[in-house]
Amino acid sequence: MDLRKIKTLLINPPLSTEALYGKFSRGGSDLPPLSLCYIASYLLKYGKQVDILDTAKLRLSITDINKKISEYEPDIIGFHTVTPYINLVKFLVSEIKSARPNILVIAGGPHFMGEPVNDIENSQLDIAVIGEGEQTCLEIVEGLEQSEINGFLLDLAPKIKGIVYKKNKNIYVNPPRELINDIDTIPLPARHLLPPLRTYKVSVVQYKRLPSTGVLTARGCPFKCIFCVCSVSRQKVRNHSVEYVMAEVDELIYRYGIRDITFIDDVFTLDKQRTYRICDELAKRKDKLTWSSNVRIGLVDKEMLKYMKDSGCWMVLVGVESGNQEILNRIKKQIKLEQAEQLSRWCKEAGLMFHPNYIIGHPGETVDTINQTINFAKKLYSHFPIFTIMTPYPGTELWDTAEEYGTLNKEDFSNFSLGSNKPCFVPYGLTDRLLVKKRSEAYRKCYLNFPMALRHFRSIKSFKDVKRMFDALNILSGL
Ligand code: B12
Ligand code: SF4
Numbered sequence: 260m261d262l263r264k265i266k267t268l269l270i271n272p273p274l275s276t277e278a279l280y281g282k283f284s285r286g287g288s289d290l291p292p293l294s295l296c297y298i299a300s301y302l303l304k305y306g307k308q309v310d311i312l313d314t315a316k317l318r319l320s321i322t323d324i325n326k327k328i329s330e331y332e333p334d335i336i337g338f339h340t341v342t343p344y345i346n347l348v349k350f351l352v353s354e355i356k357s358a359r360p361n362i363l364v365i366a367g368g369p370h371f372m373g374e375p376v377n378d379i380e381n382s383q384l385d386i387a388v389i390g391e392g393e394q395t396c397l398e399i400v401e402g403l404e405q406s407e408i409n410g411f412l413l414d415l416a417p418k419i420k421g422i423v424y425k426k427n428k429n430i431y432v433n434p435p436r437e438l439i440n441d442i443d444t445i446p447l448p449a450r451h452l453l454p455p456l457r458t459y460k461v462s463v464v465q466y467k468r469l470p471s472t473g474v475l476t477a478r479g480c481p482f483k484c485i486f487c488v489c490s491v492s493r494q495k496v497r498n499h500s501v502e503y504v505m506a507e508v509d510e511l512i513y514r515y516g517i518r519d520i521t522f523i524d525d526v527f528t529l530d531k532q533r534t535y536r537i538c539d540e541l542a543k544r545k546d547k548l549t550w551s552s553n554v555r556i557g558l559v560d561k562e563m564l565k566y567m568k569d570s571g572c573w574m575v576l577v578g579v580e581s582g583n584q585e586i587l588n589r590i591k592k593q594i595k596l597e598q599a600e601q602l603s604r605w606c607k608e609a610g611l612m613f614h615p616n617y618i619i620g621h622p623g624e625t626v627d628t629i630n631q632t633i634n635f636a637k638k639l640y641s642h643f644p645i646f647t648i649m650t651p652y653p654g655t656e657l658w659d660t661a662e663e664y665g666t667l668n669k670e671d672f673s674n675f676s677l678g679s680n681k682p683c684f685v686p687y688g689l690t691d692r693l694l695v696k697k698r699s700e701a702y703r704k705c706y707l708n709f710p711m712a713l714r715h716f717r718s719i720k721s722f723k724d725v726k727r728m729f730d731a732l733n734i735l736s737g738l
Contacts, residue, residue: 267337291473294339294367296452352382420437485590528558541571545570554602589621589622596635619648629697668684
C-alpha cells in the first residue's frame with residue numbers, strides 16, 4: 260500500500276506570561292515546551308515529518324498563526340494544553356477547522372486528565388490525547404498515512420489507546436494508554452525545532468547564570484497531594500539513565516551554550532544512588548554549569564545537600580505549601596512542619612539557597628491559618644519564597660471534592676492561572692479579594708524585612724547578582 264506523507268505541526272498556544280502570571284509576570288518563566296519537544300523527537304525517530312510552533316514565545320497573532328499553517332501545510336495540528344489555555348485552544352481549533360476541515364486537529368497535555376469528553380463535546384477538536392503522547396501521536400500519524408481523515412476516524416482511531424475522539428458528532432473513549440516504561444527510548448527532546456533557547460526567559464529567581472533552561476531526568480511522582488495533577492497523571496516513577504541525562508546536559512552546554520539548568524522533575528532526589536551519580540557527573544562540568552532542582556521534604560538529607568552543592572547546585576525548590584500542620588495533613592502532603600524547618604537549616608549549612616513554595620486558600624483555610632503560613636514563611640531561612648493561590652486543576656482529588664470546602668468556579672478556566680487576581684477556588688468563610696490581598700501581604704512581609712535584605716546582600720558576588728536583585732525588587736514594587 261502507498262502511504263501518504265504526513266506532516267505534523269505541534270503548537271504551543273499564544274498565552275503570554277502576562278496572562279499567566281498577572282502582576283507577577285516579570286517574575287514568571289516561559290521555559291520551552293518540553294512536552295512538544297519529546298513528541299517531536301519521537302516522531303523524528305520514526306522518520307516522520309514534524310515541526311513545532313511556539314506561538315507564545317514568538318508572540319504570534321491569529322493572522323500570523325494562519326500564515327504559518329498555510330506555509331507548512333500540515334495534515335495534523337497538535338496543541339499543548341494546560342487548563343488556563345483551554346478556551347484559547349478551543350477558539351484556535353474552531354478557526355482552523357472552519358477554514359481547513361481536512362486537517363486532523365488534536366490536543367494533549369495535563370488539562371485532559373480532567374473531563375476530556377466535555378472538552379471534545381464543546382469544541383471542534385477531533386482528538387484529545389490522554390496521558391503520555393509520544394506513542395499515541397506516532398500511531399495517529401501512522402493511521403493518517405494509511406487513510407484520509409474520515410476513513411482514519413472510522414476505521415483506525417478505534418484501535419488507538421489513550422484517546423477520546425469524535426466521529427460524526429459521536430464521542431468515543433478508548434482504553435487508556437500504558438505509561439512508557441523505558442523513557443530512554445524517547446530521544447533527547449527536539450529543542451532544535453524551537454526558537455533559540457537563550458531567548459526563553461527563566462524567572463529572575465530561578466537562574467544563577469544565563470542562558471538557563473529546564474531538564475527532566477525522570478517522569479512520575481508516587482505521592483498523592485490532592486491539588487496536584489502529577490498525583491494522578493503518572494504515579495509510576497520512571498528514571499532516565501544517568502547516561503541519557505548527561506548526554507542531554509552536554510548537548511545543552513556544547514550545542515546550545517546553556518550555563519545553568521533547573522531539574523524540573525517532580526522529585527529529583529527520589530532515587531538516592533542515581534542522584535549521587537548525577538552529582539558526580541555534574542561535578543566534572545562544574546566550571547561550565549550551575550544548577551538547581553526541585554526536591555521533596557523527606558527525600559533529601561544534609562549529606563546529599565552538601566554533595567549537591569559541591570557539584571554546582573546553588574538552589575533547591577521545595578513545596579512547603581502551608582504553615583499549618585492540619586492543612587498539610589488535609590492536602591495529603593505527607594510532611595511535617597519541623598521537617599521543612601530542618602531542610603531550610605540544612606540548606607543554610609550547605610550554602611544552598613532555599614526556594615519554598617506556599618499556597619494560600621487551602622481547603623479548610625481561615626485567616627488564622629493564612630497568617631500562620633505567612634509567619635512560618637517569614638521565620639524560615641529562605642531566599643525566594645513564592646506564594647500562589649490554590650488552584651484545583653481538573654482530574655485532581657481537590658477538583659472533585661472542592662465543594663466540600665468552598666466554591667469552585669468550574670465555568671471559567673481563564674482564572675486557573677497562578678497569577679490570576681480572581682481565584683477560581685474560594686474556601687468557605689473567605690473571599691477572593693481577601694486571598695489576593697493576603698498573597699500581596701505575604702510577599703511584602705517575607706521580602707521587605709532586614710534579615711531577608713541582608714541574606715540577599717550577602718549573596719551578591721557579581722554585578723549580575725546586583726541586577727538580578729533589582730529585577731526581583733522591581734517585581735515586588737508591583738504589589
Ligand atoms: C516545567 C513546568 C513548567 C515550566 C515550563 C512549562 C512548559 N512550557 O512546558 C513553567 C515554569 C514555565 C510552567 C508554567 C506553567 N505551568 Co507548569 N509545569 C511544569 C512541570 C513541572 C513539568 C512539565 C513537563 O515538562 N513535563 C514533562 C512532559 C513530558 O509531560 P507533559 O507536559 O505532561 O507532556 C506529556 C503529555 O501531557 C502529553 N502532551 C502534552 N502536550 C501535548 C500535546 C499534544 C499534541 C499531544 C498529542 C500530547 C501532549 O504528551 C507529553 C509527553 O508525554 C509540570 C508538572 C509535570 N511533572 O508535568 C507542571 C504543570 C504542567 N504546570 C502546570 C501549570 C498550571 C502551569 C501554569 C499554567 C502556571 C501558571 N502560571 O498559571 C504555567 C503554564 C505555562 C505553559 N506555557 O505551559 C500544571 C498543569 C495543570 C493543568 N491542568 O493545567 C502542572 C501539571 C503542575 C501541577 N502539578 O499541577 N510549568
Ligand atoms: S505536589 Fe509534588 S509531591 Fe505532591 S503529588 Fe505533586 S509532584 Fe508529587
